[in-house]
Amino acid sequence: MQVTFIGGADGVTGSCTLLTDDRIGVRALVDCGAYAERPAGIPDGAPRLPFDARLLDFVVLTHAHRDHCGRLPQLHRAGFRGPVYCTDATAWMTRLALLDAAKFSREYDASDVEMIDFHTVDRWPDFSFDIPLRLHGLAITFHRSAHILGAVSATIGWRSRVGVARAITFSGDIGGNTPDNPYQSLLAGQSLPPSVDYMVVESTRGAEPARGPEYKSFDARIQAWADLLVDSDARGGGPVIAPCFAIHRAQELWFDLDTVLRVTGAGSPDAFGRPRWLSLDAPLDARMTEVYAAALADRLGPAGAPAYRNPDMAARLGLADEAAVDDYLGALWRRVADNKAPGGTLRAMQDETLSRVIALAGSGMCEGGRIVDFIADQITNPAATIVLCGYAPPTTGAGRLRAYLGGEWPEGMALPLGNVRLDTSRIRARIVDFGDYYSGHGDLDALQRFVFDPAGPEAGPRVPATVFLNHGEAESRIALARTLRTRADANAPDDRTLARVILPTGGQRFDLDSPDQRRENMAPRRRRLSG
Structure with a gap:
């Protein structure tokens, strides 16, 4: 399994991460968000997709904010016809937001929005938060993130080349409500992911002190x-x-x-x-x-x-x-x-x-x-x-x-x-x-809780997690990385152990089945998914 950071690696917009595993035949995205500002080097319109959308199997959508869903119509226009897995509220609000944005877009129109194939997992009779679903040969688990209505984090599990079970959690955007203190009015507290090998964690508020x-x-x-x-x-x-x-x-x-x-x-x-x-x-x-x-x-x-x-x-x-x-x-x-x-x-x-x-x-x-x-x-x-x-x-x-x-x-x-x-x-x-x-984004306390507090009983020895920080300005990612490394070095007995904290750049690829998470560079807008 390989992960490539398409968007959101160099700022707080355009969240989009590519997962590929030719051995088990999986090509998928987690989120496909719009950019608030046009990245450098793109002279006009939205950034082109740096992969062949026709070869994608599915998308996992964490929530309905445009920086996470805004390029789904562009994805459809480029040939993607697979399912978009999300909650029912996320599907409805994404559709409304994108139809509104289509009135002003040069990249897509309302017909592209209407053709998005949302699969609303929380309407399935066997669905529960924090319980894996078997999809496309993977185990995909949805966790409430308490960011906005319907927002989730997602854990994706697979078998490596040598048959070892591995998993990666994508935080999406992390809210502030916890089960012990759901202080914001509408939503239940977030649920935390289990012990995993990898975590992709947002860092929007990573440079700010915890709120009082x-x-x-x-x-x-x-x-x-x-x-x-x-x-x-x-x-x-x-x-x-x-x-x-x-x-x-x-x-x-x-x-x-x-x-x-x-x-x-x-x-x-x-x-x-x-x-x-x-x-x-x-x-x-x-x-x-x-x-x-x-x-x-x-x-x-x-x-x-x-x-x-x-x-x-x-x-x-x-x-x-x-x-x-x-x-x-x-x-x-x-x-x-x-x-x-x-x-x-x-x-x-x-x-x-x-x-x-x-x-x-x-x-x-x-x-x-x-x-x-x-x-x-x-x-x-x-x-x-x-x-x-x-x-x-x-x-x-x-x-x-x-x-x-x-x-x-x-x-x-x-x-x-x-x-x-x-x-x-x-x-x-x-x-x-x-x-x-x-603030809909969790503060420094919430970010640390998400990283260090694994949910559920631990079966056997913990696997040290590699943490990728994205969805944050450079200052926020650097500050959060420093905070996480300092706490990890303290080796608190109840904390999740960390192997590394990595700040990926746009287009960077990591081999998740390799012991050292071998990295490759991928030239944005040119590299295509192999057939």
């Missing part, structure tokens, strides 16, 4: 929102504007803010009779919410336990049982469609009687969409509040707002926000950073 305990507390997060709304009312009760991603962040914010308004009394009318109300103003966000409504009610197994839902939800909401949670969530998601102002949210912000709106809208990075109009309209309003709730590279609108908030934006320089340029001398709205409360 206040950012890993449901109660602290709800209180932070309550305090923010009290401050907003003290400053005149203007609009609260939160840029959010269509997948997961919009639904998580809706749940949290509905909880704040219901539990703390922050939704009561003010002294002038004006209500505090929620609005989700983005068509794609609303369609994704329909998927959440269905999937968070799903049950798995004979016991009928919720497949993805946070097990602490009933207690946090003061409800008797899971059936009551079903009813609560049904009403909650219906309010997404019901909470609409005549004339739209922007007009409501300008209407004194409706201006206490909490407006959620995309894009989360403030590179376009209605959120840019909302912020541009309210940035000079001292009663308005803008809340940054997620990851944003410094080259995006949200990243620039975060730089301005931190005093890192050059004084007097206009701040680009989508197609708008903000005059920073006229900014009067309060800007608040809640990003650490809502």
Whole structure:
């Protein structure tokens, strides 16, 4: 078995890893993501695929974010006709996201999206998380990753050339929720992979210190929102504007803010009779919410336990049982469609009687969409509040707002926000950073837990794992490698043992059946899969 790092090895986008084994006749991808920015040397359009898509047998898709699924239509256009294995929620959200992106793509159209052959493993009667499935002569196991709804890590097992059982785990994107502390509202905690020979681990937050305990507390997060709304009312009760991603962040914010308004009394009318109300103003966000409504009610197994839902939800909401949670969530998601102002949210912000709106809208990075109009309209309003709730590279609108908030934006320089340029001398709205409360990527503690805490009983001696770090900027990968090596050297008795930590580069190939994991270079865009 050989693994080749196609994308995601040199940054946080374009995740795509190729597995090939001509002996057992397997050619497969784990993820096939789009690039947020065009890599160097590609003059126009999306990067060409550095393999013959017609020879691929299947794809394992870890989740529905475009940096993991965005080139699936391009793969189909290039001749791939095999199955894409993923969860049901991932299939639905991937289809919605790619159909939306197809409106603006030069690389594919809606017909390529519609032809993707999703095989939703969690709909199979014999499916369970953390239990292997036999597919294409391999043992493939799916583990909840708690990143977004339906997101998984995947372990792939095979027999080596000499008949030895080997396995490699692909982390996908690792969330923060654990079984002991599912502090983010919607999802159950992640499940960990077993002892394996190889791990491919994301490193998005690898250079950052672990987040403080206040950012890993449901109660602290709800209180932070309550305090923010009290401050907003003290400053005149203007609009609260939160840029959010269509997948997961919009639904998580809706749940949290509905909880704040219901539990703390922050939704009561003010002294002038004006209500505090929620609005989700983005068509794609609303369609994704329909998927959440269905999937968070799903049950798995004979016991009928919720497949993805946070097990602490009933207690946090003061409800008797899971059936009551079903009813609560049904009403909650219906309010997404019901909470609409005549004339739209922007007009409501300008209407004194409706201006206490909490407006959620995309894009989360403030590179376009209605959120840019909302912020541009309210940035000079001292009663308005803008809340940054997620990851944003410094080259995006949200990243620039975060730089301005931190005093890192050059004084007097206009701040680009989508197609708008903000005059920073006229900014009067309060800007608040809640990003650490809502990061969908696990912090340094979560990354170490994933690497060092193997799940399940150990049968015989542990095999030291070789860890490949991808999906991170160079600084993050280097810092995480240093952290992992230092901890591995300590030889803690309960830790997974590590053989090596490797930082692969794009196009690098490793022989997983060789004792020394022999590496080869593969010239991107030229090397083809052999027949």
